[in-house]
Amino acid sequence: MADFDYDLFVIGGGSGGVRAARVAAGETGAKVAIAEESRYGGTCVIRGCVPKKLMVFASSYGGLVDEGREYGWDIGEATFDWGQFKPKLEAELDRLEGVYQRLLDGSGVERFDQRAKLADAHTVELADGTRKTAKHILVATGGHPVRPDLENADLGIVSDDIFHLDTLPKSILIIGGGYIACEFAGVMAGLGVKTTQYYRGAQILRGFDDEARGLIAEEMRAGGIDLHCGTDILEMSKADGGIRVKATNGTEEVFEQVLFATGRKPNSDDMGLEDLGVKLGRNGAIEVDEYSQTAVPSVYAIGDVTDRVNLTPVAIREGMAFVETVFKGNPTSPDHDLIPTAVFTQPEFGTVGLSEEAARDQEPIEVYVTSFKPMQSSFAGRSNRVMMKLIVSQESRKVLGCHIVAPQAGEMIQMAGIAVKMGATKEDFDRTVAVHPTMAEEIVTMRNPTRKS
Structure with a gap:
């Protein structure tokens, strides 16, 4: 049997990849390495769920202050200070990334803080040219937000960027009707930003229960969000005070900032996958079987890069099922049914x-x-x-x-x-x-x- 540098090499240091790496190393004694080109914690911890939820918390206090007065509390004028909140947010993300790194180190996982791609079915090539071999390779590279194919789309930002704004804009246009667009519309409006939202579909939150999404749309409008369904962006250009946007509803308006929340794409480009025989589906998703195995037997994939159910706890479950299957001899298929x-x-x-x-x-x-x-x-x-x-x-x-x-x-x-x-x-x-x-x-x-x- 061939000798490999590692039993497992994980590409991607998000929630799913980190969990798989440290459980394989810590519970089965496997020799494991992981490569991450950006920050440990991935989308959820660094660019998604965690900072988003902290911003949701921050944006809710204005309404609580107003409500508190009705309950007899003598509360003065409430104002939000982004300059005070942002450094605390960044410090918390740094702390959480450190937790992830320590969990890996404590489990004996070797870390490579650089991009990695596949050279062959058992070989990973790092950005510095170093090659490492592994009996099994797990791709857990996640996904990224995409801009629409529109002239001057680079004038706008995507969800990754919203946590790094130097100052809060006075006005923002959010394009999209999915959960990311709707969540950030609530956040921005709650923080005092004049918020407009365009969605080309008939109703926001497509795929969810109609009655529920109808009520959410009503409450969003009641909360001050200028929500326009059946509306899309036609043109955008630089203008004094921000970005001039022409829309399909006949309006033309200048917004200080435009946020595109129009979809995400798996991070599968330029990874050598197709050259190996790994099949990519619609939108670049890695195709896997019920055990997260690709068409190349030594290569597996979990999380958003497979575009199955793109939720952090699901990626973690898929990572655990992978370890059960490959390292514990207990074939386990992740359960994607009835996910709350x-x-x-x-x-x-x-x-x-x-x-x-x-x-x-x-x-x-x-x-x-x-x-x-x-x-x-x-x-x-x-x-x-x-x-x-x-x-x-x-x-x-x-x-x-x-x-x-x-x-x-x-x-x-x-x-x-x-x-x-x-x-x-x-x-x-x-x-x-x-x-x-x-x-x-x-x-x-x-x-x-x-x-x-």
């Missing part, structure tokens, strides 16, 4: 299972839904609404989907996700005693279906 997820819009959206539309296409269903003003907002005289929704199979009585639009919906859907994953029925929900007074109690108190289809 949250969209950190304002209000938040938590969802697990099928939308009403997808469930209706599958089988006869009952829909239980309620929408109301939550106690906290109602007392403060605010008009915010929340929604709780269950999709139930008429035949099996299983809850096929649960959708929550409300503050802290992400926290709620994690718990509901356990029940839905276990196959709980509507009657199981009904037997659960309500926790009162909470918003979430509505999930277990809806007795009569709103509609059947």
Whole structure:
């Protein structure tokens, strides 16, 4: 048997790659190396979930201050200081990157802080020309945001850039209707930026439950976001005070900043993959089987570069399943069914299972839904609404989907996700005693279906 420098070489130091590397090394004694061309922690820790969520927190305090006054608190004028927040954000990301590096070092993983690509089925070539061999190679290079094919698109920024702004713009146009666009629209508006959003589709958050995304769109507009659906950008050019944008709705306006949140692409270019026989699918995604193995038996891939379910916990699960399969002799396929997820819009959206539309296409269903003003907002005289929704199979009585639009919906859907994953029925929900007074109690108190289809 051929001798290799390593049992495993991981390309990409994001959440999935780091987890696979350190578990393989720490729990199985494998000799492991990892290469990362940018920063350890990847999209989630450095350019995604973590800094985004901290910005969501920051943007929510303005509304809390206003609400606090209605509860009797004597609070003065609230202003946000980006110059104070940004260094703290950067320090936290530095701290988390250090945690990732220490976890790798503590597991005995050798780190190469440079770009790597594949030279052959068992050889990795580093940017400095060094070549390393490995019995198994795991590609976990993630993805990156893309700009549209539009003249002067380079005048705008993408989501990676938003954390590095020297100052907050006075006005911003956000292009896109997915979760990234909608989350950053809420963040910018909450931080006091005049926020406009264009989305070419009929409604934001395509693919999610229609009723839920409709309520989120209403609440976003009520929160001060100038949201235009069925609208796209035609032209953009430099102008005094920012960027002049001509749109399909006939408007022409100057914005200080334009953010493109129009999609992401797997980081699979210039990696030597296709020369090896690794198959790339639509958008450059690495094609893998149920065990994350590519068409080249020694090469595996996990996370966003495979464009399966692009979520950090999923990449971590895929990394763990890879180690079980390859290093522990226990073939394990990552489970992509019934994944709970949250969209950190304002209000938040938590969802697990099928939308009403997808469930209706599958089988006869009952829909239980309620929408109301939550106690906290109602007392403060605010008009915010929340929604709780269950999709139930008429035949099996299983809850096929649960959708929550409300503050802290992400926290709620994690718990509901356990029940839905276990196959709980509507009657199981009904037997659960309500926790009162909470918003979430509505999930277990809806007795009569709103509609059947």
